[in-house]
Amino acid sequence: MKALLPSSSQIPPWLILYCRRHLCISSTSSSLTIQQPKTPPPPPPDSTTNSLDTDHSCGRPNSEDVKFTKNHVVDVLLSHRDDPDSAYRYFQTARLQRGFLHSKSDPFFVLLHILVNSAMHQHKSRRLLDYYASSDSGPSATVVFNGLVKCGKTFDFGLNPKIFNFLVSSCMKANRLNDAIDCFNAMLEHDIMLWIPIMNSLLKKLVRQGMVGVAEDLYTDIVSRGTHYDCGTVHILMEACLREGKMKEAVKLLEETKMSGIKFDAGLYSCGVYVACKEQNLSLALKLLEEMKCGGWVPSEGTYTNIILACVKQGNMVKALRLKDEMLSNGHLMNLVVATSLMKGYHLQGNLSSALDLFDKLVEYGLTPNKATYAVLIEGCCKNGDVEKALLVYRKMKLAGIKSNAYIENSLIKGFLNVDLLDEAMNVFDGAINSGTANVFVYNSIIAWLCKKGQMDKAQNTWDKMVANGILPTIISYNNIILGNCRNGNMDKALDFFSQLPERHLKANVVTYSILIDGYFRKGDADKAENMFDQMVSSGISPTDYTFNTVISGMSKVGKTSEAKDLLKRIVEGGDLLPTCMSYNSLIDGFLKEDDVSSALSVYREMCNSGISPDVVTYTTLIDGLCKSNNINLALKLLKEMRNKEIKLDVIAYAVLIDGFCKRRDMKSASELFDEILQVGISPNLFVYNSMMSGFINVNNMEAALVLRDKMINEGVPCDLKTYTTLIDGLLKDGKIDLASHLFTEMLGKGIMPDDITYTVLVHGLSNKGQVENAHKILEEMYKKSMTPSVLIYNTLIAGYFKEGNLQEAFRLHDEMLDKGLKPDDATYDILISGKLKDNSFGRGSSMPQ
Incomplete structure (x- = not known):
């Protein structure tokens, strides 16, 4: 009996398994087994009779002498290509016989072609392929594919797309993705039509298993060959892009799909809106939404949510609110x-x-x-x-x-x-x-504010608390505390924090170095600032525009404006910096501080010729410098140019112009500008009020100065020491000693302490009004406060005593000056010789000491 069984080594396990489960036994062949009958059947009545007789059609061999060779089985199968049932039963019988070669054999491929060409038997071809794919010992899918192609062409079956799509599907079911991909590519090469559902299933499976790159390559090949696909294909690739965070590629895919003429469905529209919103391409998102609605689809709540969020993010609240109302009207809930x-x-x-x-x-x-x-x-x-x-x-x-x-x-x-x-x-x-x-962000907020306000002790305490609580400082933390110390003039402390960075495994960035460079320039130490810049570059950190502007501004502030100008030229020529308004403004300000008006104007012209438009800071800086150098006409010309360019003046621009007119005692022009400030809706600041009051006092209009003071208080602008000193000076000149005394008392009540200028004004005013003894009390008060009176105060008192005829006290004050270490000047000796102060800088109409 065993001798009659075929050798198991000749039969692939997947065929044995399939045979056990699906061996077809008809009612006329119910006695058929894999054993040979004990009594051989009679020989065929006619040797020319077809080798597949009635019994053969039931799967039983006609004679022991029949050899189930590959060619014989193929011939028999081909003779019944129009009778798939018989062919199927015969193949099942034949594959169990000794000597039949099953693996990679043509009979299997021929049977698949026969079955797939019959609509009633296609399911059997799919079942055979499923069992093939689930077996570990079957041939590769490429071998099966090539066998199907060869048999299809050799035996005139053609290349029916169904069997090849079935093959790809079976490989996917068995998770043989590489085989599925090979068959997929082979179908493209042979121009065999891919079924879109099979194609989409393969792409989706690849994406879900993380083989996004492979899926994208397959899709690219599909598109380049002109193979048909649908919006579902695109949707899968869109999801792949989203999974990989490739938003730009997703938008590109979307645009290419629209150009290809593929019709979108609701799902693809929703996905497209989501991608466009993520890319902040609001116009594309809105366009897709409108197309979606025109296509008869109602956008989902999620789609509305995505596009409303995008509108809000771009500040388009009108559109966001309209879409919110539309969402609610379409039956969605808020x-x-x-x-x-x-x-x-x-x-x-x-x-x-x-x-x-x-x-x-x-x-x-x-x-x-x-x-x-x-x-x-x-x-x-x-x-x-x-x-x-x-x-x-x-x-x-x-x-x-x-x-x-x-x-x-x-x-x-x-x-x-x-x-x-x-x-x-x-x-x-x-x-x-x-x-x-x-967390560290909370600590940074407190530390940054304290540093900005100059409260460095509290900032240090907060820093210590942060470290003690186990919160690790970030580079932002260090930049804040370094900035605070630099602005406070404590460069040693700033450098101490800077040196801690390596210990914290933190690296100084361009902001850190820029802060330190600026700190040194503020201290007037240009050499250390330049050394810090060199250290930054040697550390591999590239300077930014802000860094270069910091250096240019710093050099201009320390009197190296010409060098700063040369540096700017080299940087621009080297392509390291595109000059900005800030760069030129720093140079203009530097030259003006050096009283080099011509160089400042030269930089201004160079700026304009370079195509860089001056801003309000440029004009304000120039106008201020020109006013201080008594070039008021040129300042007015720049003001006219500024207005022609429709550059709005800010309060600083108005302030410098008003101050310039006041110093020229042109109160008419100053008053016109002051009224203009109010008309354009700008609130005058303290500097403007002080300039105007000083200007009115200089032209002996104390009443107008006091009116301005009342207006300033009503507007909530607090008086400062300069305000009180200016008004007291004017009142004393006008002989209104009681009102001057009242203002002085008010000033002290607000906690504003007089300085040397205030005391000088008081001494001079009282002396001029014959109250030398009261003026002398001011001198004594200064000594009580450990303040050293100036030579000008002594000269004023000496002149006052001479005027009263008290020469003894006048000479005593001269001796006191010498005892206090003060050196009498020429005015002192003029008083002692002539008995009066010749250069009376405090005469009526003159301004107070600056």
């Missing part, structure tokens, strides 16, 4: 993401009331605000200056059982600091530390 985004859009446009109104309507929409919603609203309140409302929302969040986080607390801290409420900010800060939510 969601929390849209509501929160709209709140952010409102507050970014300064419309805090609408953001708060929407927050109150959340209940009507059936929505409960989450932490993100509260964070957006609190940030909005703080950025719009309503910290009280921010605190109310914060407390409401706490009552709702939502825990705060570092972002929310940082928003509150910044809000309080923006309005200089340090105590309130520190309360939130301490709470964040106690709750463990304070």
